[in-house]
Amino acid sequence: MSELTIDELPIPPQVKEVMYERHIEKLWPPQVESIKAGLLDGESMTVSAPTSSGKTLIAELMITKVLLEKGGKALYLVPLRALAAQKLEELRKWERLGIRVASSTGDFDRYDKWLADYDIVVLTYEKCDSILRRRATESWVTETNVVVADEVHLVGDRSRGPPLEVVLTRLKKINPEIRFLSLSATISNASQIARWLSSKLVVSDWRPVPLKQGVYYGGLIHLDTGETVNVKHTGDEPVVDLTLDSINKGGQVLIFASTRRQAESVAKKFTGKLSLSEGEKKELSELAKKLGSFDELGPTHDELVSLIKSGVAFHHAGLSFDARTILEQAFMARKVKVLASTTTLAAGLNLPARRVIIYDVTRYEQGFGRVRIPVLEYHQMAGRAGRPGLDPYGEAVLIARKADEVEELLEEYVRSKPEPAEPQLLGELTLLPHVLSNVTSGYAADEQKLREFFSETFSGTLSSKPSMWRSISRCLKFLLDNSFLTDEGGYLLPTAFGKKTSEVYFHPYTAILVKKAADYGVSGVDRHSLHLVCLSVEVPKPRLGMKEKEDLSYEIDQEEDELPVSLEEYVETMMDLSPDPYEEYLGAWKAAKVLEWWVNEVSEAKIEEAIGVQPGDLYQLYTTASWVSRGIASLFQTLKSDRSLVKAYTDLSVRLESGVKSELLPLVGLRGIGRVRARQLYNSGIKTLKDVAEAPVEKLTQLRGVTTQLALSIKEQASKLSSSV
Missing domain, CATH: 1.10.10.10 (Winged helix-like DNA-binding domain superfamily/Winged helix DNA-binding domain)
Structure with missing residues (x-):
């Protein structure tokens, strides 16, 4: 395909100017093919291309041309909150042209009418689904004339697929003239997605950095071309040899593990094994200090702080969002040379490395035991190999445990096409x-x-x-x-009950459980109320060991009469939905115990040490539980339950969001005041909004982390809030 320069494109001159400032002058082949297929001429488009092949720029060209020439709105749909944050940052570069950009990813029960003021709105699939359920928002949704569906191959994912299908179908019906740009990994049935969305199809296997793929065994990487690459044997295990081989040649290495524990274990193998300059050691020491400055550190965090000084780290969903962000930035800045990760990094985040090592091609799946990963997942991980502008090539390497696995892995993964995206909105x-x-x-x-x-x-x-x-x-x-x-x-x-169920984004089975608890009084015990929250379909249940099941079962036997929904009621309700409702009931009890600690101000570190719930999981648990608790309160109100019950779950929602006891509720309503500062204020005698408004600035700034600017801000907020009560 012939080359195209930015100067040749029929796009607004101010867009060209931004492109030149980003040092973009020529388009890459997938971008050229999209232009030739009608991207800038009003066509809908499905682009199936490898990772890092320039798909985001295709979206930017389409969006900016439409918004600057015709007006309207653009929705940018992504599967993950982390990906939404990344896309928001990337798209904000267009704000200088007067294009307003916003993102919303959580709080599925809230209207978010404020999004009407923005031109590009980044949403997760589920958030968009929740917005479209409220006809009050349709006035601004009907102004949407461009929809970018990122990672659209996830229509084949069990959990992400159904809301994505429904959202795109509903948007088509709301505005038949809407233009879709669907961005997909390389899958075998991209043409079916293109037909579904009435879009032109562009399929490309071009990559900005050539990719070598192979299987390692016995000191050799066996490439799919038939060639072999020697790897120096250090007397250590294969993953260490492969990693040091690439690092010594100036590369970075990304290692994909099947579990968090495995990622942590692999990372620890490199403690003290990387050759670092004095300058690198100093940078890594500063990085460790930054990670170590967090208010609450648990065992996982402590290990990470210790490990990063060696130029290596692990990355998974159990880490806090802030820790993950710091690690991602450090890896992109080439401060961290080796990153061992679960597949969280394969799902769209842009963190390439010269060599990608797939440590294990199996993982545990409940009900199936150890299963092999899909071919698509391998290709997503392999696609992270090769840093544009830094590496002459990228390498994706699988590890064989025995000689006869070499050809097997080459055939099953390297030479195989990814599976088709299978429809999931069935049953x-x-x-x-x-x-x-x-x-x-x-x-x-x-x-x-x-x-x-x-x-x-x-x-x-x-x-x-x-x-x-x-x-x-x-x-x-x-x-x-x-x-x-x-x-x-x-x-x-x-019915009012059905409408509210949909508006708060509850599964109908959750609403039935809430209805069963509608006549339940407020027990005054946090754990009892929290158990109803955790029984919901929406709250993730922790996996349990055999001994843990026995202990939890005994505890429930002692308190079952006090619980909003009995075990018998739960099993009867959920038997069609859940493969093991009894274990889920126990899992909800464990989750309730974790959240009881959280709302009673136990530190994240202590929760991890005592119960083993890592910061990232705790965050996911309490943010989901906060939304569910608020939804339960709304349903109780619709069902005309006792007002005390509505208030209890409304307050519980705020306590879950902030992790505080009831007496701190007024204080955590102030911007800039979280659980730690709220407790400091309360313990210093500043217990109400009136107290904050009347407190001298000098007294407030004596508290740790309270600056003069923050003190003045919370005094102003408290004064306004207390006068309006």
């Missing part, structure tokens, strides 16, 4: 919340309209229509039988 349990939301949001008023809608989803275009229609009928029966909907002569109408 009544997956369809159920989306059938409900289509009715409650006014998109479908009868069964025929529901059939029409779901026939237009990705799953609907590829699966048996009669089978899907039977599932829809069963969903409707369930929703009618459980008072989410009523049938008025063939017209489907939502």
Whole structure:
């Protein structure tokens, strides 16, 4: 394909100026192919290309041309919060042209009307789904004329796929003229996604850095070309030899492990093994100090601080967001030379290395035991190999444990095409919340309209229509039988209960559990209230060991009469949805115990030491539980439960969000005041908003971390809030 320069493109001159400032003068082949296919001429587009091949720039060209020439809005949809943060940062460069950029990823029960003031809105799939359920927001959604669906191959993912399908189908129906740009990894059925979205297809295997792929065994990397590469044997294990070989040649190494524990274990193998200059040692020491300055450090964090001084680190979802961000920045700045990670880094985050090592091609899956990773996942990890502008090539290396595995791994992964994205919006349990939301949001008023809608989803275009229609009928029966909907002569109408369930983004099974607890009084014991929150479908349940199950079972036996939903009620309700409702009931009890510590101001470090819940997991747990608790309060209000019950769960939501006891609730409502500062204020005698408003600035600044600027800010906030009460 012939080259194209930025100067040749039919885009606004101010966009060209920004491109030149970013030192972008020529387009890469996938970008050229997209332009030739009509990207800038009003076409919808599906682009299937390897990682780091310039897909984000394709999106920027399309978005800026449309917004600056025609106006309107652009939605940029991503699967992960971390990816949303990355895209927000990348897109903010366009704010200098008057394009306003915002992001929203959590709080599925909130309207977010403020997004109407922005031109580019970055959302997770689920957040967009929750917004589209509220017709009040449709006024600004109808202004959307460009939708970028990043990582669109995730329509084949069990959890991410259904909301993505529903969102894209609904946006098509809201505005038939909307233009889609779907960005996908290399998959074998990209053409099916393109047909579904009525878009032109661009498929490219071009990479900015050539990729060598192979399998390591016995001191040699066996490349897919038939060549071999010698690796110096140090007397250590293969992953160490492979890593040191690349580091000694000026590379960085990214090692993918199948579990967090494995990632940590692999990282520790390199303690003291990297040759570092005095300057590098100084930089890493400063990095360790930065990580060590966090308010609350637990065992995992302590290990990371110690390890990073050697130029190596581990990365997984158990780390806090701040720690992960620091590590990612340090790796991009080449301060950290070796990073051992779970697959969190393969899912869209831009962190390339010269050599990528896939340490293990198996992982544990509940109900199946050890299973091999999909080919697509291998290609996503391999795609991280090669730093544009730094490396002459990238290397992706699998490790064989025995000689006959070499050819097996080459055939199964390196030479194989990624699996197709299989439709996931099938079966009544997956369809159920989306059938409900289509009715409650006014998109479908009868069964025929529901059939029409779901026939237009990705799953609907590829699966048996009669089978899907039977599932829809069963969903409707369930929703009618459980008072989410009523049938008025063939017209489907939502009940107040059904409408609220959809608005707070609850699965109907969660709402049924809440309904069972509607007459339950407030026990005054945090753990009892928290157990209902943790029983919800939305809150993740921790895995349990055998001894732990026995202990938890005994504890529940002692307190079951005090719990909002009994074990018998839970099992009866959830037996169709859960493979093991008894274990989930116990898991919810453990999660409730963790959250009880959290809302009673136990430190993250102590929670990790005592219970083994890492900071990243704790954050995920308490933020999800806070939203669920707020949703429970809303449902109780709709069900006309006792006001004390509504207030208890409303307050519990705030306590979960901030990790505080009840007496600190007024203080954590102030911007800049978290759990630590709120407790300092309270213990110093500043207990109410009135106390804050009247406190001398000098007294406030005596507290750790309270600057004069913050003191003046919280005094002003407190004064306004206390006068309005």
